[in-house]
Every structure is written in C-alpha cells, then in structure tokens.
Amino acid sequence: MQLLRDFAGPAGLPPAGELARKRAELLAAAARPRPRRAVWGGVTAAGLAAAAAAVVVLTPAAPVSRPAEPEPVRILHAAAAKARALPDLVPRPDQFVYTKTRLADGRENEMWASVDGTHDGLAFLYGHETEVAGCRDGERVQHESHGRTVTNRCVPHPAAPADLPTDADAMLAYLHRSTYGEGDTLHDLGNEVVDLAGGYLRPAVRAALYEALAKVPGLVVRADAKDATGRSVLGITWDSTTEQGIGNQEEFRFDPVTFAYLGTGTDAVVSQGIVDAVRQRP
Template sequence: MDEMQLLREFAGPAGLPARDDLARKRAELVAATTARRPARRRPAMWGGLTAAGLAAAAAAVVVLAPADTAVSPGPEPRPSTDPVWILHTAAARARALPDVEPRPDQFVYTRTRLADGRENETWASADGTHDGLEFLFGHETEVAGCRDGKRVQREGRGRTATSRCTPRPAAHPDLPADADAMLAYLHRSTYGEGDTRHDLGNEVVDLAGGYLRPAARAALYEAVAKVPGLVARPDAKDATGRPVLGITWNSTTEHGIGNQDEFLFDPVTFAYLGNGTTGLVVSQGIVDAVRQRP
C-alpha cells in the first residue's frame, strides 16, 4: 500500500469546498499576506565610533545650537511685523527647551560664521574663573580667567600682564525667570553700569550670546519686549545673507551718540541667531575643556 492510499483511508472521502467559501478564503489570504508589517527598530550602530569619538560624545553635555532650532514651529499665524509678538513667541519656544545647568568648570563653546565665510570659535569659562580660548579671524588667543580678583594674561615672548577683574561667567545659572525682574537686573547689572538704553542693549546682547537656562532666556526676550521703540525687520538678513527676523531699537549713549541694537531670530524656529554684527551663531554647546567641540 502506497502513501497516497494510506492518506485516503485516513482522511476519508472529501468534497471540494463551495465556490463562495473559496472566494472568502482567498480574500482572507490576500489580506493577510499584504498587511503591512510593523517596522523593526534599527539597532544603534556603534561600530564606526572610535574610543576617542565616544569620549568626545560623552564630554559634550549639551548642544545648544543648532539643536535648539529643532523645536517644532507651532500652528499659530506669524505676524512678523509685530516685534512684541516675535519676542513672546521666541520666549515660548525657549521655555520649552531642556533645562541643563553647566558645571562651574565647564565651558560654553560658540562658533559663528562671518559674511566672508570665515568662522570664529570661542571657549568661554562657565563661571568666568577658568582659562578660555578664542580663535578669532585666524588668530588663537588664550583668555585668562579671573581668580581672586586678578587676571594674569599671558602675552608674547613669555611675558604676562596682571589686572584687577570681576569674573564674567559665560553661563548664568541664577538669572531671574520673570520679565520684570529680568528688566530690573539689566538696569542694575555691573556690565552695563547705567540705565541708558544703549547700556541696556549691551547687557541684552551680552546675555543672549551666552548660555541661559530656558526660563531665564524666555524672561530675557519678554523683558526686551517691554523696551519702547522696538521695530521688526521681517526682511532682515544674517551675516551670511540668509533671511531672518530682526528686532531693532535705537538708543543714545550718555554722550549723545546714536546706536542701534539688534536681535536676529530664525524665522521658523525663533531660535536666537546673533546680534547682526558678530556673525551668525551656527553652533553652541557645553563642553568639558577648551578645544572640545559639541
């Protein structure tokens, strides 16, 4: 007895299924085989990273820009001719960023691009007491930190120059998180040394270019929104010629000299891009040592 005969005796007589059953089963089979399978998560690829690369990645605690420009724009309309609206929108986006407090021994790294394509880099001490570094216009300069009220700056041929100083931190962990309190801080700050609008502009630009925790950055923008005489420049361009949103206000020094202070924002993400004169901010982050990049 062959295998086919055994199967016939085991299964018994069987007829063909009805035509309707065949059609239904065929449809079910097609649907099952064409259903979209869920995509599997691709495993992280570490093989291409060297030990040095991993160390550098671990050293950079946080990237501030252009990562801070990755905040998704909201659906709200954009009256780009209203400077107060622009500043409040920038404040809302800033407040949504991750809150990271740098350690005192870390550095704020900033890379800016000039109109001619050249780039400058700075490593500024988070608390103002550690020695930083600048690459400006092709020249490297060490920036001495201020310790015990003295700054010992190394000069050429092994010489040094000592001067009295007050630490100027690149990161400000304890700034006000309220617009009115921030405005009061700007008026009484040591660096401005006065409450003229020109001094206020210097204060604002100085703070905005460093690292601010999200609540403090938001408060800074909201404080600027209270300054009279703001003008929006929806047709502004950054140092590289890219269209941006500009906020300007005219000011006058105590000697009667007119000045114009300026903020530049990304027109989509409302991230701060610089003040229009020092170049476009293209990268910023917190690192553990000079010459490190985020």
C-alpha cells in the same frame, strides 16, 4: 333675579327650533379637545430661576476683543515660549560654553568661555588664537607673547551666569543694573542684552530676557533681514544711540519658523553648546 328682570325687561322663551340649534352647538363645542394651557401657574420661583440660569449658561458670551500685540512683541513672546520649552541643561562650573559665529565677510570666530568665569578659556578671533584667562582670587593673569604675563584685578564674568531672574520684570530691573556704565540708558541696556543673549542661558532665563526686551519702547521688526550665513531671519531692532551720539541700532535675530536665537546684527551664531574642555566642539 328681580334685578335681572328689571334690567332685561320682560322676555319670553325662544322658539323650540332655536333652542335645539343652540343645544347642538354647545355639545359640539364641549366635544372638541381644549387647547393646553400654559403651566406658569404651577412653576415655583426656584424653577423660574433655574430656567433663567440654564438660558444664561447655554447662551454663548460675546467675544471680548483685545488689541493685537505689536509685531516685535509678538515675535519676542513667541521666542520666549519656544525657549521655555527647551531642555533645561545645567552646566558644571568647570565646563565651557562653545560658540562659533560668522561675520558678514565670511570669517568665522570660535570661543571657549568658562562657565563660572574662573577657568582659562580660548578664542580664535579673526584668524588669531588668544588665551582668555580666568579670574581667580580677584586676579587675572594673561599670558602674552615672548613669555610675558600681565596681571590685572578682576571680577569673574561667567559665560553661563547662575541665579539670573526668570521673571520679565525682575530681568528688566537686572538689565538696568548692568555692568555697562550706570545702566540707565537704552545704550547700556542694549549692551547688557546682547552680552547675555550671546552666552548660555537656561531656558527660563532666556525666556525672561526676551520678555523683558519686549517691554523696551521703540522696537521695530525687519522681516526681510538676512544674517551673515545668508539665512532669512526676523530682526528686532531698537535705536540705542545716546545723546552724545554713542551707540548704534542693535538687532536681535530669530529664526522665522522656530524663533531660535541666531545672533545680533554684527554676527551670526553658527553653533553653540557646552563642552568639557577648550578646543572641544559639540
């Protein structure tokens, strides 16, 4: 108190009126409701962490932009998804894959190809009926006109191959081991793709074929293409010409709505199915 007196110096009491006014101001201030203080002092570290986590969960993450797929790849992936959703029909070895195609000049071909490649099939090609002999015991006995037969050594070529890959990478490796030459060129691979696609493939296998084709470089889309029946189609093309000038520009054709396979650049698939005997149609 002595220090306060030494610092402030001598001072007398304020007048009574001034004391009364200050007392009234103090009582009025005490009667007013005090503003609510923040409660951070009572929040634990765990509570703060939970609140922060809630903010993180409730805050939407910024969308990650992905590069758009090239149009040929998008179409092939869509066709693969549609193929994979089809019913999985497993043909018997003694059945036949029936295929009817139409050429650009209006002519139609029909083929009954053996599912396992060992049974005798039949083909109507360009107006002529031709027996397609099966390969049995390593030999193919082809019956020709005037009762003549020709026997050749062979390996069965199934119209509905079994145990084909259902994975895109495995399918691409299979295509590169094609029966057409060494399988090291795009021309060889294109021949194998067209050959496989024209036969019967189980849904997962056909999907893998389209996904494998999507990995081939240099694909181009023809959105204004039409097939031999006049149908509007999506054409997927790639140049398979070899360095020696052998080959051409292959083309896969799909329905623009259902993405069903409709043939290649040389013919249009009109009908296809599994039948029990030659000359039978689905």
